[in-house]
Amino acid sequence: MTNGAGEPLDDFVRELVRDDLANDRFGGRLQTRFPPEPNGYLHIGHAKAITLDFELANEFDGICNLRFDDTNPDTEDTTYVDGILEDLEWLGYQPHVAPLYASDYFEQLYEWAEHLISEGMAYVDDQDAETISDQRGGFGQPGIESPFRTRSVDENLDLFRRMRDGEFDEGARVLRAKIDMQHENMQLRDPVMYRIRNEPHHRTGDRWHIYPTYDWAHGQSDAIEGVTHSLCTLEFDSHRPLYDWYLSKLPLPSDTPRQTEFARLELTHTVTSKRRLAALVEDGIVDGWDDPRLPTLRGLRRRGYPAEAIKEFCSYIGVSRANSRHQIELLESFVRQHLNATAQRKMAVLNPLRLVITNWPEGEVNEVEVVNNPENPDDGTRLVPFTGELFIEHDDFRADPPPKYFRLTPGREVRLRGAYFVTCTGFDVDDAGTPTTVYATYDPETRGGNAPDGRKVKSTMHWVSAEHAVSGSAALYERLFSAEVPGTETGDPMDDLDPNSVTTLDNCMFEPSMADLAPGEVVQFERLGYFAHDPRTQLLFHRTVGLRDEWARIQQRG
RNA sequence: UGGGGUGUGGUGUAAUUGGCAACACGGCAGUUUCUGGUUCUGCUAUUCGGGGUUCGAGUCCCUGCACCCCAACCA
Incomplete structure (x- = not known):
């Protein structure tokens, strides 16, 4: 792992480890451990600790184990040990020995x-x-x-x-x-x-x-396992003298484990306390521990966040002793960076508007070739059926376009991705004045998406053939908490819950190849964002994160 | 109230341990582009306050302030 500048990671923990190793403190050995209590599911905050513990072991030729800190029978359960095991495996870390x-x-x-x-x-x-x-x-x-x-x-x-x-x-x-x-x-x-x-x-x-109790069990467990560096969060700072006291009173070798504390990870627009997460689930505010709005590892996974992106983020933000809250946007930028390179592109119309090509030969179906991922030519191309009756995005047509609007509008020519140039010739509206059908003519010379005479268009739009489209749903998420730091106003984070944090669109039209998407697969809906196929429900997609959207910014500025 | 910890652009993290305050995210302006995506370029803005030591202080000293943690038979 490297930091943003591509340099090896360096921080106060690594510095300390290097010193200990140089001074032969533990016979030149490094051993860490990740010690969750099996009374809840892992979240992004745990991912930071996990990344630190495991990457440290990798870097210093040491070992890292998983140890369940199960000293309190009141709250702990095997459900959680199974869940934690699953989540850790998904992150891609392998403890040195079987769970302890x-x-x-x-x-x-x-x-x-x-x-x-x-x-x-x-x-x-x-x-x-x-x-x-x-x-x-x-x-x-x-x-x-x-x-x-x-x-x-x-x-x-x-x-x-x-x-x-x-x-x-x-x-x-x-x-x-x-x-x-x-x-x-x-x-x-x-x-x-x-x-x-x-x-x-x-x-x-x-x-x-x-x-x-925790204090009586933790240091001794570390000692039994041969842990050299016991990393934990800042609130245990005042426990360190006790950790050391117990170890010093027992018949143990002199090189006893060393506890070091670092600041836990906090993110804007969310909460990571187990109590609050549990409340969100129990009160039915979210759909379960894997609700895509939650910062739980299973939530992020269902949302489509790649494990790699999470780990890179955790490594990148580094480790320090200063309490801080990272902007969720930074995590999202890692997710986009990763998905941009790997996600297959698909055409999906979330809010369909009928587009009729008036000069299209009656009944003709034309297969056009589109690129699967422009970032990776090896991913090849696919054929998508094009016909005289299509769906385009409602947002991509305006009867009365505002300034800087480049998309379809009466009299304007645009490109339909991979297919043809089309020129808008008219449209129908309903009683409310909302467009219901748009009419256009196509230029047969532009097949494949380029004009032989070299003329340009300002916009390329995605589309699906009405006859061939498969329909499904898309869940669009906003931040679960509207405030950067939930609870700053009233003291209760729950007061900052966004009641409209999810919008589900049930009349989406997808290109036919999407019927074959594997459960959990993450793709890019061109021009819209990254979407994760639900692991259980066919053709339900969760918006992982949107694309950077300059048009939205222009509109916002007014 | 006693003890401990932490303060660097809007956000987060660095600074060869006393020597030109940098990197990323964001924002802004361009560039490229069959995604208003991507790429690339440029711009933007930082050492908690006050004293002191020093040729020179983010770094050392004194002092003040702010925030976080600790009074579970939770972890």
């Missing part, structure tokens, strides 16, 4: 907890969550010590074993690390290591009644 699970380390974690207890560094607290929270103190105010903090090692061991054996109710007791209730970093005020949960776990079933 923090839950596979529960036994080891438990033993280490007993070790800490034996060393007088952990204790069982009988108080409830609220009491513990109150005693923790606040910013600037020291906490107070739990009355159970001075329990004997033996009593702690006994209680902890009985917690494990399921003797107590949920919430009745916790195991806490004995660190410092006065510490200025709240994370170090005797954090909870284990809580009692009688919920079945998606992998360990009902074998455990106690579950490790």
Whole structure:
């Protein structure tokens, strides 16, 4: 991967890795991991972390694994592990070994907890969550010590074993690390290591009644796997001292993993918090986790975003410690760049208007040759049937053209792509004055799209033969949230939802070759944009992203 | 309120670690074109404020300000 200037990636993480390697810190080894919690689907923000973790391993001859951080049975489910596996594979990354699970380390974690207890560094607290929270103190105010903090090692061991054996109710007791209730970093005020949960776990079933917290599980899991660089997002910065504290108290080799934090990815006009995404799905605002308006990986995939474009975007934006929100337009420019090079061109009329060629020989069908992708001659050409009755785009005809309008208008000659020059001779309107049929004559000399006398036209338009067209639907998407930063006005992002974020056109006319498009295939509708064939519904297309549209800009400026 | 983190064009990311502030997206003006797409060219605009050190500061020092994170038995 390279940055925008085509240079190898460089950032503070790579610099740090290079230093560690140069100083032989981990015996010259690099190992990362991507540690999702299986309680939701992956989104574009995860793609940034994934790209970092895996590309880093590629660059430094290291390895990267996938580890499910499944320490909380309340919310986790195998549905999500399957989904995450699918999404990761789609992105094109292959973990070094089969998926790993923090839950596979529960036994080891438990033993280490007993070790800490034996060393007088952990204790069982009988108080409830609220009491513990109150005693923790606040910013600037020291906490107070739990009355159970001075329990004997033996009593702690006994209680902890009985917690494990399921003797107590949920919430009745916790195991806490004995660190410092006065510490200025709240994370170090005797954090909870284990809580009692009688919920079945998606992998360990009902074998455990106690579950490790994130802090107690994460660093140790890293150590068990041999992770050298544990990359996570900025909000874990204040947890790093705790990460290091646990590792330093356990019988481990001295080269313990090193946690480094970077800023998470935020995008304009969307949200990436799991809670908010779940709300959009559950409240029926979108159609499901793979709704093309969502920034989920499955949503983007259905929308037609190429995995390559997503990865290039993630590499390009780099990694830093500054919170920032990238413009969605940048992602879209990567998508266009990729699709422009790869997508096959098709002619599709979204809002059909009848065009009758009055001098066309009655009943004649003429196959004209059009290019599949001008960016890639190897993709060849195809034949498209041309007849005397066609559909053109409603927007491509104006009875009364505004300035700078180059398309079809009475008396004007334009080119029908790959076919002929036609000149508009008249049109019909309905009672509302909307054109219903346009009439034109064609010039037989211009077959193939060029005039032997060298005369030029200002516009080339797409078309389909009425007799041969296949009909279908197209979903046109706007941004899900109209505000750049949803929620800036009222504090609630949901207030910025665009109620019209999707427009579905059901009377689209497609050139016949589109009947053969594979599910999920992404093509360019000439002059309109890139469209992804729905994976399940034949001839339903999702607009991935429009083409850059100068005419729209001219109109906007007025 | 204590601790930690971060401030570079409209947006994001760089700057050989003290030496001409650059790249991309966007915008604007052209060019090319059988897509008002693509290509190509040009233009546009940046170091949070105030002091200081220095021949020279985005970079070092002092100070102020703004924003983000931390007081779950979530991750």
